[in-house]
Amino acid sequence: MQTRLAPEYANTPDGIAAEAILRKCVHCGFCTATCPTYQLLGDELDGPRGRIYLMKQVLEGELPTRKTQLHLDRCLTCRNCETTCPSGVDYGHLLDIGRKLVDAKVERPAAEQAVRWALKEGLGSPLFAPAMQLGQQLRAFLPQALQKKVPARQATHPWPTRQHARKVLMLAGCVQPAMAPNINGATARVLDAAGIQTVVAAKAGCCGALKFHLDDQEGGKVQMRANIDAWWPDVERGVEAIVMNASGCGSTVKDYGHILQHDARYADRARRISALTRDLSELLPCVVESLQSQAVAPSGPPLKARLPRLVFHPPCSLQHGQKLKGVVEQQLALLGFDIRIADNEPHLCCGSAGTYSVLQPVLATQLRDRKLGHLQHMAPETIVSANIGCITHLQSGTRTPVRHWVEVLDDALRPG
Numbered sequence: 001m002q003t004r005l006a007p008e009y010a011n012t013p014d015g016i017a018a019e020a021i022l023r024k025c026v027h028c029g030f031c032t033a034t035c036p037t038y039q040l041l042g043d044e045l046d047g048p049r050g051r052i053y054l055m056k057q058v059l060e061g062e063l064p065t066r067k068t069q070l071h072l073d074r075c076l077t078c079r080n081c082e083t084t085c086p087s088g089v090d091y092g093h094l095l096d097i098g099r100k101l102v103d104a105k106v107e108r109p110a111a112e113q114a115v116r117w118a119l120k121e122g123l124g125s126p127l128f129a130p131a132m133q134l135g136q137q138l139r140a141f142l143p144q145a146l147q148k149k150v151p152a153r154q155a156t157h158p159w160p161t162r163q164h165a166r167k168v169l170m171l172a173g174c175v176q177p178a179m180a181p182n183i184n185g186a187t188a189r190v191l192d193a194a195g196i197q198t199v200v201a202a203k204a205g206c207c208g209a210l211k212f213h214l215d216d217q218e219g220g221k222v223q224m225r226a227n228i229d230a231w232w233p234d235v236e237r238g239v240e241a242i243v244m245n246a247s248g249c250g251s252t253v254k255d256y257g258h259i260l261q262h263d264a265r266y267a268d269r270a271r272r273i274s275a276l277t278r279d280l281s282e283l284l285p286c287v288v289e290s291l292q293s294q295a296v297a298p299s300g301p302p303l304k305a306r307l308p309r310l311v312f313h314p315p316c317s318l319q320h321g322q323k324l325k326g327v328v329e330q331q332l333a334l335l336g337f338d339i340r341i342a343d344n345e346p347h348l349c350c351g352s353a354g355t356y357s358v359l360q361p362v363l364a365t366q367l368r369d370r371k372l373g374h375l376q377h378m379a380p381e382t383i384v385s386a387n388i389g390c391i392t393h394l395q396s397g398t399r400t401p402v403r404h405w406v407e408v409l410d411d412a413l414r415p416g
Contacts, residue, residue: 001026009101021090024088028086031089034083035048040363050071055072055102058101064102072099072102076349078320082320096213096217123206124206135150159188162197166197169200169201170198171246204230206223207252210354214355243277246388250321281324281328281386291413310337310339311341311342313350354389372398383402
């Protein structure tokens with residue numbers, strides 16, 4: 001794709017990066033076949049190719065409009081198009097640049113600004129946890145629409161106390177400890193069973209994705225730098241990995257090196273952090289090997305004889321963002337789980353996409369119900385996923401339990 005950048009963008013870091021990405025696009029349109037919003041709306045401008053043209057126009061000097069902003073807002077950033085693209089177009093990074101440039105020139109309505117501000121400031125706030133606890137106490141009295149956004153309170157179990165030579169850092173997350181605290185505990189217990197100790201840095205917080213994708217890229221970078229500072233002492237002590245049990249966070253932290261590449265103070269450390277970051281599923285082969293070796297020993301932890309029938313929804317941030325596909329199903333099957341993926345559209349987004357389900361509720365609900373139809377066709381006892389957003393969003397549309405896969409494995413390891 002030929003480009004002629006406007007003078008205000010030529011020779012800028014964003015302009016140079018965007019032009020390199022645009023020049024890879026060959027207009028083939030394969031991406032439209034796997035774009036969720038194009039599937040729903042059938043509008044070229046609500047598919048990757050159309051949005052690329054819109055961003056190209058802005059970079060070439062055309063004034064963006066509210067309509068331009070709306071088409072970019074409707075993108076889920078699922079990055080399915082990247083998996084499909086034969087030319088290797090880095091659409092996700094281009095969209096980050098495009099949204100930033102458009103938002104700088106197009107003012108949002110006041111009500112929309114207020115909602116976006118509340119999301120980016122509220123979800124990562126220390127007040128979120130007590131607010132969620134209050135909502136859970138009053139859940140039965142809440143309106144149905146709000147009730148679906150507030151998960152029922154989880155039962156939790158003790159954090160392991162054993163010390164191991166192998167140690168990994170884990171990001172606790174911003175909303176996950178309040179909404180689904182058992183996920184972090186289950187992660188620590190499963191890794192403990194495999195001889196790996198989980199460490200949480202007290203000053204690490206939100207991965208930065210919320211602010212970065214809500215018109216506040218600089219605010220997101222502040223949170224990224226704070227995490228790097230919080231983790232760095234353990235990195236220098238030789239921690240094995242930084243483990244993410246929310247694939248959306250993992251996709252973002254693995255991108256720290258790219259996002260902070262022009263930061264003179266943090267570029268090198270950001271690259272090191274990204275290189276150390278692993279989705280929890282990347283440790284699963286090691287966990288499975290350890291559990292299998294222990295199972296043959298008299299004192300080994302056998303799995304429960306009765307295992308639930310599972311269907312796995314791989315989050316977009318796992319299969320497209322991190323390019324990790326098939327690991328969870330294959331490894332849990334080795335432990336005896338009956339686990340499958342949907343036989344129809346397993347690559348499509350469920351509609352959660354961070355704050356998308358709040359900002360674009362109509363499209364998000366349509367995608368959720370479409371996804372649940374495919375998942376429930378497999379007649380699961382439990383639906384499992386790997387991202388808190390997907391889990392909460394899917395659970396809002398079904399009575400079938402929706403859980404993180406590590407919780408199910410933790411249950412299978414627990415006696416009684």
